Amino acid sequence: MVRSGPYDLNVHCIPESGDTIEEVVAVARRLGYSGIAITNPDSMKQLPFSGNVEGFDILSGVEIRADNASKLHGIVGKYRNKVDIIAVSGGSESINRAAVENPGVDLLVNLNIAQDSGFNHVLAKEASENRVAISFDLGDLIHLKGGSRVQAVTNCRKNLLLIRKYNVPYVLTSNARSCFDMRAPRELAALAALFGMSGEEAMAGLTTIPHSIIARSRPPAGYISEGVQLVYNEADTGNIDEGDR
Amino acid sequence: MKLLPPTLRARTRYLAFEVISQDPVRREDLIRELFSSAGSLLGDVGASECAIRLLAFEGSTGVIRCAHDRTDRTRAVLASISTVKGTRVIIHVLGISGTVRGATIKYLAGVDVFNPKDSHI
Numbered sequence A: 001m002v003r004s005g006p007y008d009l010n011v012h013c014i015p016e017s018g019d020t021i022e023e024v025v026a027v028a029r030r031l032g033y034s035g036i037a038i039t040n041p042d043s044m045k046q047l048p049f050s051g052n053v054e055g056f057d058i059l060s061g062v063e064i065r066a067d068n069a070s071k072l073h074g075i076v077g078k079y080r081n082k083v084d085i086i087a088v089s090g091g092s093e094s095i096n097r098a099a100v101e102n103p104g105v106d107l108l109v110n111l112n113i114a115q116d117s118g119f120n121h122v123l124a125k126e127a128s129e130n131r132v133a134i135s136f137d138l139g140d141l142i143h144l145k146g147g148s149r150v151q152a153v154t155n156c157r158k159n160l161l162l163i164r165k166y167n168v169p170y171v172l173t174s175n176a177r178s179c180f181d182m183r184a185p186r187e188l189a190a191l192a193a194l195f196g197m198s199g200e201e202a203m204a205g206l207t208t209i210p211h212s213i214i215a216r217s218r219p220p221a222g223y224i225s226e227g228v229q230l231v232y233n234e235a236d237t238g239n240i241d242e243g244d245r
Numbered sequence B: 001m002k003l004l005p006p007t008l009r010a011r012t013r014y015l016a017f018e019v020i021s022q023d024p025v026r027r028e029d030l031i032r033e034l035f036s037s038a039g040s041l042l043g044d045v046g047a048s049e050c051a052i053r054l055l056a057f058e059g060s061t062g063v064i065r066c067a068h069d070r071t072d073r074t075r076a077v078l079a080s081i082s083t084v085k086g087t088r089v090i091i092h093v094l095g096i097s098g099t100v101r102g103a104t105i106k107y108l109a110g111v112d113v114f115n116p117k118d119s120h121i
Helices: A021-030 A071-080 A094-101 A119-128 A139-143 A147-166 A185-193 A200-204 A208-215 B028-049 B071-079 B101-107
Strands: A006-013 A033-043 A059-066 A085-089 A106-107 A133-137 A172-174 B012-021 B053-058 B061-069 B087-097
Touching: A006 A021, A006 A059, A006 A085, A006 A106, A006 A133, A006 A208, A021 A033, A021 B071, A059 A071, A071 A085, A071 A094, A071 A119, A071 A133, A071 B087, A085 A208, A094 A106, A094 B087, A119 A147, A119 B061, A133 A147, A139 A147, A172 A185, A172 A200, A172 A208, A185 A200, A185 B061, A185 B071, A185 B087, A200 A208, A200 B028, A200 B053, B012 B101, B028 B053, B028 B061, B028 B071, B071 B087
Parallel strands: A006 A033, A033 A059, A059 A085, A085 A106, A106 A133, A133 A172
Antiparallel strands: B012 B061, B012 B087, B053 B061
C-alpha cells in the first residue's frame, strides 16, 4: 500500500552513516514525508527493515556500486526479489548505460560526481523505455561549494532538458548520508527550481513518480505478471464446464 | 522621515522556520551563516534581490523576512545551510505568511523543540 504523501527514495543510515534508522525516520516524519527508502550500499550488511511504523512507510533498498557493467546485471538480479528499491550509483557512462538498460533497476543516482554527468540522449531514451528513474541528488547542491556546485547545477539543468524531451521518470532525493542531510519536500522543490524545474514537476518527482516505482515493486493483491490477469477462479465459480477446455 | 506611500513600499513575505539541530544555535551565528549561504548560492546581486532579514529567533524557531516574489529562492538559501558554527542543522520552513503576526500565530504557536537524537518512533 502506497501512501499519498512525498517519498525520499535515497536515504542512508547506519552502518553507512552514524545515524540510526530511528533518528532518520524521526526527522523524515518531522519534515513531512510519508515514507523513505533506506538505500545503503550493497557491500555493507543490510538491515532487513521494511514496513510501516505508525503511519510511516519504510522501504528496503540497496545502492549498487559496481566497477564494471557486466557485474552490475548479476548484482541487480541478486537483489531484485529481496528489496523494494534498487538504486545504481552512476559514474562512468558504461555503468550508467548498463543501469538504464536493465528494467530491474529502479533508480540511477549520483550522476553529479564527475565533471560530465555521463547521461545523454541515448541513455535518456533507454531509461524512458525501461522506466529507470533518474535521481536529482539535491544533497550535492547543499554540500558542494564553489566550482563543483556550479558543475552540479549545470549537470542537473542538462539532465532536466533530456528528461523533458524523452519523458524519462525522475525523482528528487536528498541523497542523505545522515539525518541532518535531509530536507523537507518543499525545500527540495525550491532547490530544484534553481535549475529551472517547475513546482509541478518537482512535486511529481516527490510524489507520483516515487509512488509508481513503489507500486511496481509492491504489486497489488492478486497480481500475477505483467499483462496477465485472472479471469476465472475455479475455487470461486466451482462449476466450469470441463469440456470447453 | 516621511513614510513611503503604501504602493511604493517593498512587498514582503515572512517565513516561519524551525532549526533542527543537536545543540542549540546562537542568533549571531545563524545570521552569519544565512548571509554567507545567500552570498554563495545567489551572489551579492541575487541576495540583495531576496532582501533576506532575520527578524525573531528564539529557542529553535524564528521568522525571516524576504521579498514577496523571492520566497522560493529564500527557501533554497535556507535549505543550503548545512552547518551553523560547526553544528549540523536543518532549517525547516514551517510556513509563509504576509505578516509577522500571521506567521507567528499560524505556524509557530505550539511548535516544540525537536531533537532527532532524543526522539523515538
